[in-house]
Amino acid sequence: MCGIAGVVSSQPVSDRLFRGIKNLEYRGYDSCGVAYLNSSGIVVRKNIGYVDSVNVTERLCEIEGHVGIAHTRWATHGRVTKANSHPHMSCNGDFAVVHNGIISNYRGLRDELRMQGHEFASDTDSEVLAHLVEEYYRVTEDVEKAFTEALGRVEGSYAFALISTHEPGKIFCARCKSPLVMGIGNKSNYLGSDFITFLSYTRKVIFLDDGEYAVICGDDYYTKKIESGELVDKPITEISWDPETSKKNGYPHYMLKEIHEQPNAMVSAMGLDNQGVVELARMILDADQCFLVGVGTTYYVSLIGQYLFSIHADHFIPAVSSDEFTNLAKPTNNSLAIFVSQSGETYDTLNALRFIKEAGGSSAAIVNVMGSSLARMADHTIMQGSGPEICVVSTKAATSQMIILLQAALELAHLTGKLSRGEKGEIERAMSEIPGRINSVINDNSEFIRGLANKYSHIKNWLWLGRGLYYPLALESALKMKEVTYLHAEGMSGGFLKHGTLSLIDEDMYTVVLVPPKEEEDLYQLTMSSVEEIKARGGFVIGIGFDHDEDLFDEIILLPKVSRFLAPFLPLVPAQLFAYFVALSLDREIDKPKSLAKSVTVP
Numbered sequence: 001m002c003g004i005a006g007v008v009s010s011q012p013v014s015d016r017l018f019r020g021i022k023n024l025e026y027r028g029y030d031s032c033g034v035a036y037l038n039s040s041g042i043v044v045r046k047n048i049g050y051v052d053s054v055n056v057t058e059r060l061c062e063i064e065g066h067v068g069i070a071h072t073r074w075a076t077h078g079r080v081t082k083a084n085s086h087p088h089m090s091c092n093g094d095f096a097v098v099h100n101g102i103i104s105n106y107r108g109l110r111d112e113l114r115m116q117g118h119e120f121a122s123d124t125d126s127e128v129l130a131h132l133v134e135e136y137y138r139v140t141e142d143v144e145k146a147f148t149e150a151l152g153r154v155e156g157s158y159a160f161a162l163i164s165t166h167e168p169g170k171i172f173c174a175r176c177k178s179p180l181v182m183g184i185g186n187k188s189n190y191l192g193s194d195f196i197t198f199l200s201y202t203r204k205v206i207f208l209d210d211g212e213y214a215v216i217c218g219d220d221y222y223t224k225k226i227e228s229g230e231l232v233d234k235p236i237t238e239i240s241w242d243p244e245t246s247k248k249n250g251y252p253h254y255m256l257k258e259i260h261e262q263p264n265a266m267v268s269a270m271g272l273d274n275q276g277v278v279e280l281a282r283m284i285l286d287a288d289q290c291f292l293v294g295v296g297t298t299y300y301v302s303l304i305g306q307y308l309f310s311i312h313a314d315h316f317i318p319a320v321s322s323d324e325f326t327n328l329a330k331p332t333n334n335s336l337a338i339f340v341s342q343s344g345e346t347y348d349t350l351n352a353l354r355f356i357k358e359a360g361g362s363s364a365a366i367v368n369v370m371g372s373s374l375a376r377m378a379d380h381t382i383m384q385g386s387g388p389e390i391c392v393v394s395t396k397a398a399t400s401q402m403i404i405l406l407q408a409a410l411e412l413a414h415l416t417g418k419l420s421r422g423e424k425g426e427i428e429r430a431m432s433e434i435p436g437r438i439n440s441v442i443n444d445n446s447e448f449i450r451g452l453a454n455k456y457s458h459i460k461n462w463l464w465l466g467r468g469l470y471y472p473l474a475l476e477s478a479l480k481m482k483e484v485t486y487l488h489a490e491g492m493s494g495g496f497l498k499h500g501t502l503s504l505i506d507e508d509m510y511t512v513v514l515v516p517p518k519e520e521e522d523l524y525q526l527t528m529s530s531v532e533e534i535k536a537r538g539g540f541v542i543g544i545g546f547d548h549d550e551d552l553f554d555e556i557i558l559l560p561k562v563s564r565f566l567a568p569f570l571p572l573v574p575a576q577l578f579a580y581f582v583a584l585s586l587d588r589e590i591d592k593p594k595s596l597a598k599s600v601t602v603p
């Protein structure tokens, strides 16, 4: 969804700017570019490709300048071409802009600007801002005024950064529904789509809010409201994340590193201040109607939460995908929506949050990124503390969110009297085993799973099946598989299979079945009947389960025995590893799969 970086400094900025867009590559990586101000004016270098490869052709780090803006692109308007990459210039070359978001009225603005004689170099919506500012500068002869006048004309979502030859020591930036964060350094100030952009240089951060803009110099800055021009005094937040944790630490990919970090991330989730979970359970109890809301992986985590609340607390909380929330939900002023999001910046999820707020309902959030829009906008926020998740494919954030949802379900069960303090304590003590068990799954099974992945990576169609709580796990496993391997993978409940999809089963369609432990008698039997149905039609079945049933499965990944309450926390990890190793064997771009971005900030 595009990443924006900016640096203003008393020292040359090219290295820091380059590193900024490297850190932001997870937000989009089809093209990138930089714009610097130096004695000869604005220099723009950009091209298609990853940041490192563009650096080879365009030598991004070799430009002199103390003020610069940069961009990584995830195309929305206009194909992936050099001309469509950012930064974009005004006709006269006095202004350069980078943009994240979508300008919904850009066609009308472009027609109007063309009538005034402007020529456009790209097919993007973003370029209109550069021309608009040029146009307003002609009248106002004041860059800040021209910038805010231009912002007043654009509709949609944006984070903009602009530099101008008329104000050589400054960056102008603004935010409306797309994230933008300032970093306050020593004789250097920074700008980024998130604080990871500049975390190696400063941990002091200012989060811009919608409708605000900032003017940033090397040793000073101010923030104002776009509409009124009123100064806004923004608090500085000190970020506790260690920049080292956002490095690969010897792992070949962030995905593998983050899979391995899951036990620790879960320990952090279990160690959070319990008050956050207690408050969430109370909010659920007080509301007439609750929803669990997320999208992609976090929708599946919400579905897992739906089962956890039903199983443990006898409380039905429907999960709704945030992209459909406004089409489906009918919230009232006594509704509660619980949002789940790694980034806290996902457009659809924020849109659903605005929807529930408009209805007068309340909101809670389980979120990983500090200071993100969701974290700041929700009435009650639980920061999950999983540390930076860099790979586009979510792993550790999701399993930690599952832990928090289980804690909330147990707390609710206790509040309603379904679980005594002792019973709740017993499950919680058992829960503390999960990280250790996951560690064993990773250590004991990785090589076996790698072998399976190498053996079967030529198979193009995959079905992932589960029943009960193992059903949303199957959906999430299939999502992992398709996003990182680019193979067709479908997740489904075992019961649903007979209602159509069974016709696809043959020797070319492989199925992975997530099998519950035998103690879950009914669920186990029902799952095994799905396996029988597939085998009867010549299908190949890999089992991920806790019991050895050699006759039925063609292959089995065996998991350590744990209590039936904890068992559902294990199968996702071998599924993630399988997806990873298949992708590795197919030589995919694992951390940045094609066409995807980590934080989807457009509708």
Ligand code: AGP
Residues within 6 Å of the ligand: 295, 296, 297, 298, 340, 341, 342, 343, 344, 345, 346, 349, 392, 393, 394, 395, 483, 597, 598, 599, 600
């Ligand atoms: C997960 O692997 C995906 N990259 C994607 O589905 C993601 O979960 C979704 O875009 C939601 O993101 P969020 O958690 O940052 O809101």
